[in-house]
Every structure is written in structure tokens, then in C-alpha cells.
Amino acid sequence: MPLTRRDGSSPIPPADPTPTSRPDPSSPDPEARRAATRLLPPNPESAGPLGRMLAHERDGSVREAILTALARIGGDAAVAALLPHLRSDDAALRSAALTTLQGLPATLAQLPALLADEDPDIRVLAAEIARAMPAGEAAALLCGMIAREREPNPCAAAVEVLAEIGGPDCLPVLEACAGRFASEPFLGFAIRAASARISGGRAPATR
Amino acid sequence: MTSAVPPRATADEFQRLCDFLYRRTGLSFTPARRYYVDRRLAARMEAxxxxxxxxxxxxxxxxxxxEVEHLVNSLTVNETYFFREDHQLRCLxxxxxxxxxxxxxPSEPVRIWSVPCSTGEEPYSIAIWLLENWPPIDDVDVEIVGSDIDTLALAAARDGIYGRRSLSRLPPALVTKYFDQSGDESWRIIDGLRESVLFTEANLIDPATVGAQGRFDVIFCRNVLIYFDDMSRRVAAENLYDALVPGGYICLGHAESMSRISPLFEVRRHEEAIVYQRPEGDAHD
Known part of the structure; x- marks a missing residue:
């Protein structure tokens, strides 16, 4: 049989890093930085340093290890470490921070502030974060945002999320939004689609 | 007396469900499969x-x-058998x-890992496929490891005894060649083949047990990540990445997408299957 199987005399070589890539968060070798990150205990005290590492890390595999470590730590410390990266100039990092924040229940406490942020891009990202939060609270927060929002893009982001998580009590807010942004046909289309999804196609269409 | 059967979802509700399932799991259902989904949705609503x-x-x-797992279970086929998803074996x-x-x-074998291997159908399928369809097997050492968290399943895999249903996709000539009949309705993998596959215990979300398996050139990890929660999927992806040699491949189930789980891997579209590759360029050891 030309297949081989190891026995006690030829043990499996472990996948741990070799001595040339000893775990070291400041090593020039990405594998050593990744190993160091993966060996960190998931303590809240690690969140701050991990967040700072994230800002400078350019290697995708190390960045992913940092994000996973923060997700394992969870809680307010991890959320605080991730929030600044929503403002990063690096689109991949913004997106990765958003995805990780979505997985952390503690993000909910920050959602009102994010939805009211002065930067409309942050409000757009905050709407997407809301998608992963408990539906009732998130929908109420998104409706509040839509009601006071002056920019069409954050409204559109919130409407798209409400199409998934919204209930019938969101429909009046959506209808009012369509009226306020009557000159933005894409928003009217999005609101009609969301309203149909929410009502199951049983409610009269919003204009 | 009125029927307790829940009302059918409207077209908008069906679309809302499909959007959610696609975003959450990667499972994609078009309106053409409405009836298929409706039946299972009605059963879950009733349950x-x-x-x-x-x-x-x-x-x-x-x-x-x-409930996500219950619905996904009802929408996917959950059984294992020899030569399941054989398009991936052709791709291999x-x-x-x-x-x-x-x-x-040159002195090292090509290492292939089947995880989770359940009762062994997949690693034995890989072995049979290579012996039958890959002439270089005569010159290249190949090591196949099957791992699972379930020690009862591993014991069954080592025993290598299967029923007619497990063998249903194998041509009779291969059953004759690689199995001995062990009962009226049971067949046992021949000794030489059983002894060529190593079975070990491993938990995909435990870096220590994954690391203990060494590094692999190819990993088959089919139809398990879809059932993990987001955090476990993420940790499993990290562990699988570390278990691959740079340039190594991972094969997932047809309803799964690594791109939805982790950015660590590159998508490789082959004629027979979509697989995921640890980038070649990140060899550091």
C-alpha cells in the first residue's frame, strides 16, 4: 500500500513555530508576531496593547490574529480598543474592526453615540453594526437616527438594515423619511423595498 | 377545528429569509427553490x-x-458516505x-487531513481515490490523517465497518477491491487500507490539539464550520491556517465559504471546485 502512516518511531512534527520564529510581538517576522498574539491570554488588560498593535500591523495574518484575540477578550475593553479603527484611513481595517465589533454584545452600549457621530461615514458604519445587535433595541435606535438624520447616505444604510431587523412600528418613520428626502429617488426605492419586506407585502406601499 | 399549520410566507418574507440565510451562512436559495424552503420553514415554524x-x-x-442550526440542518443534507462531493476529490x-x-x-510525505472525519468515510475515500486515480501515488509518499472530537466516531472509523448506504456511491468493483464482507449488510475496509490511515482526536477550536497534528498540504474540513457560532468559526479558521503549510489548500463543503469567515485565505477557483489557499508568500519558518 503506497500510503504511509506514522507510528511511535516517527512522531508528527508539531505545527508550533520553529525556534527561528519564536513568539515575539515586536519581531520583524510576521509569523513570530502572529504566534505571540495567539499566545496572549484573553484578559481585558491585553485589549489596549492589541488595539495599538492593530494600528501599525500591515500583515493580514497578524492583523486577523489580533482581531480574533480582541473578539475572544470581548467586553468594554475590546470595544474601546476597536472603536478608533472605524476612523482608520485603511478601508480593510475599518471593515475588519466593524465585523469584530458586530460580534461583541458590549458594542450595543456605544451604538447611540456612534449613530449620532458628527462624521456621516461613522453613522453609516454604525447602522451596519446595528444589524448584529438585538433587533428591538437596534431598530429603535435606527429609527431615532433616521428621524433626525440630514444626510441621505446614513439614512439609506439604516433603511437597508431595517429591511432585515425592523418591525411594523418602523414603517411610519420610514414613510416620513421618504417624504423628507423626496428628491433622492434611490432612497425612496430603498424605503419601498424595506417597507415591503417588513410588512410582508401586506401593507400599502410607501410613496 | 382549524388547522395549526402556519401560513405560508409571502414572497417578500421569503426574500427576507433568503437574504438572512445568505448573509449568515452563505446558503443561497433562489425563488426556484421556494417549495423546498417553504416545506422546511413550515416544519420549523410548527416545531x-x-x-x-x-x-x-x-x-x-x-x-x-x-434555531439557526435547526433550520440549516433541515435545509442541508447531513449524512456522510464514501465519495461524497467527489468533485473535490477530482480537484484534489x-x-x-x-x-x-x-x-x-523531497524526503517528506504529502500530508492530507480530514477533519472532522466522523466515522471515517472521508479519509478512506481520499485514500481509495488516490490509489485509483492518481498514478504518482506509486512514487510519492502520502500521509492521510482523520481527526474528530468524538471518540466513539473515531473508534468506529478505526474499525472501518460500513453498511450498504455508506457504500452506495462506490462502484461494485471498488467495494470488492477495498472491502471484505463482514456480515449480511456490512463491509469492512481491508486491513492494508485501514492501517494506512491514522485517526487522532482533535478539536477544531483548540489550538493545542490542532497544532499537535502537524502541518498539512491539504485539509478537508467539510460541513462543520457552518454549524459553529461566529467566534468559534473565527478561531477554527485561525487554527486551520496555522495547520496548513504556506501554499496549502483547504476544501470546505459546497454550502460553505471561507471568505465569509476569514480573510486569511485566497480563493482558488478550479474547474471542479472552489477551494481556499493559505498564501504562498507568508512562509516564515
């Missing part, structure tokens, strides 16, 4: 006592009682192994 689609959808989104021999052989250190 959970949901009177309306909105009631059920709220339960699904909150994953109350593990036509597209993956030539590169793995070129990359390997």
Missing part, C-alpha cells in the same frame, strides 16, 4: 410554535434555542496535488 413568519423570523435572528488529484508535490521537501 417552534411560531404562528406567523415575523414570529419565527424574530426567533431565528435571535438564534433562540439554536487534478489541481491541488501537483502543486503540493512540487512544493514539498
Amino acid at each position: 417552534t410554535g411560531a404562528a406567523t413568519f415575523p414570529d419565527y423570523f424574530a426567533r431565528l435572528r435571535a438564534d433562540a434555542g439554536g 488529484t487534478s489541481s491541488i496535488l501537483p502543486g503540493a508535490v512540487a512544493r514539498r521537501v
